[in-house]
Amino acid sequence: GQNIDQPTEMTATEGAIVQINCTYQTSGFNGLFWYQQHAGEAPTFLSYNVLDGLEEKGRFSSFLSRSKGYSYLLLKELQMKDSASYLCAVKGSGNTGKLIFGQGTTLQVKP
């Protein structure tokens, strides 16, 4: 089966650092994506990991461990506008590009 788990909700303080975890069990693996989604809007691409390790992009970093079926998204210097849902998505086996999404983690940033 296909299963992607993320915490449902998280709260953090403006200026702080937050780590959003994602674990996955999928039939095949061809990469893991993180998307940001504000309420009522489209998912916006944040990061892509296909090899183990850390990918850094400004205030956002994403880590992948394929052997553990685990990823995290790290957000630094949190801003109020970072309040959104963060979606973990896995591209499985095959060459169709299909993404399997987790439920998403709703992050609330407080002043």
Place this chain on the structure above:
Amino acid sequence: EPEVTQTPSHQVTQMGQEVILRCVPISNHLYFYWYRQILGQKVEFLVSFYNNEISEKSEIFDDQFSVERPDGSNFTLKIRSTKLEDSAMYFCASSVGQETQYFGPGTRLLVL
């Protein structure tokens, strides 16, 4: 910066009616997708399309659904006879290769 566009932004229809949701993918992209998101639930894959044919479809994408690329720019999703449970946000996405998919703003479909 090029982006995926979708029309209409909102659509209200009666159960049993046909709807066509339209998408204009990013111009040099070769792979096209439809996803849906029922309110409060996760994003679900519907179908992927490459080289003018469906490359994969989910269990949700039954005989009531079809996709078409009628010309070089548009990519449409048709639901032949809508059901109440088809009410959702429908997202079109496109990608150059099989890496990053870029999503459109979505069409919110409400079936009454």
